[in-house]
Amino acid sequence: MPVELGIFAFGVGVGIFSAYLGLGGGLLVVPFLTLVLNLPAKVAVGTSLLTVITTSTGAAQEYLKSGRADVRLGIVLELFTTTGALAGGLAAVLLSEKSVFAAFGLLLVVVAFQMLRSKERADFNERASIGAYRNWGWGAGVSSLAGVLSGVLGVGGGVLKIPAMNLIMKVPLAVAFATSNLMIGVTATAGALVYFSRGDIDLPTAAPLVLGTALGAFLGAKTVHRVPTRWLRLAFVFVLLLVAFKMLLKGLK
Numbered sequence: 001m002p003v004e005l006g007i008f009a010f011g012v013g014v015g016i017f018s019a020y021l022g023l024g025g026g027l028l029v030v031p032f033l034t035l036v037l038n039l040p041a042k043v044a045v046g047t048s049l050l051t052v053i054t055t056s057t058g059a060a061q062e063y064l065k066s067g068r069a070d071v072r073l074g075i076v077l078e079l080f081t082t083t084g085a086l087a088g089g090l091a092a093v094l095l096s097e098k099s100v101f102a103a104f105g106l107l108l109v110v111v112a113f114q115m116l117r118s119k120e121r122a123d124f125n126e127r128a129s130i131g132a133y134r135n136w137g138w139g140a141g142v143s144s145l146a147g148v149l150s151g152v153l154g155v156g157g158g159v160l161k162i163p164a165m166n167l168i169m170k171v172p173l174a175v176a177f178a179t180s181n182l183m184i185g186v187t188a189t190a191g192a193l194v195y196f197s198r199g200d201i202d203l204p205t206a207a208p209l210v211l212g213t214a215l216g217a218f219l220g221a222k223t224v225h226r227v228p229t230r231w232l233r234l235a236f237v238f239v240l241l242l243v244a245f246k247m248l249l250k251g252l253k
Helices: 003-021 026-036 041-066 071-091 097-117 136-153 158-168 173-198 203-226 229-252
Strands: none
Touching (some): 003 041, 003 173, 003 203, 071 158
């Protein structure tokens, strides 16, 4: 199998997974680029941000058409997240990767257990009024942190945005998944511009990866309503713990 075809197939899988869980896919793409394709870490992060953009774009139309995403909520929180992403992209060259990985890993463990404790049983037909949301200050603060981590680690920040919306702001989980998917593209664009200006993006690798994630995200957004929210919650927690384990390993080496 040609390498490009394998990258494309991997991208399709990442796109479906990301659309289901409101993530950008960077949690899977960065390890794939560094461990399988042997790209330098900073190039992998920059390239990953392009796939996050396409993941969001591929699913956005379906989420907007169905009305599951809260556009006003996304716009407000994204103002803080984008600022954080720009700061993270600029600071990435100054920070110790080990310390970032270790801190991120510990944070994800805490978030995973908080998500398990959440008893909500929302479905994808549920809507919520923006006036019912709470703790906007904390939500904005965590969104800023999500942006910083996006710029530093090449992820969309959904691992923090979704718990922030659901656990802190009391946004229904299904709405949080969909809104996060809209937001991650803008967040990743801010960080990608910084990496592109430094030449830290591998365009030949990005091309088949971007095409695959765009297709996968579109397919995922079309079928996500068939998956019970409880299953999505458990899958999300599993991903959080898996990524936390890998991050802690990197941070403690």
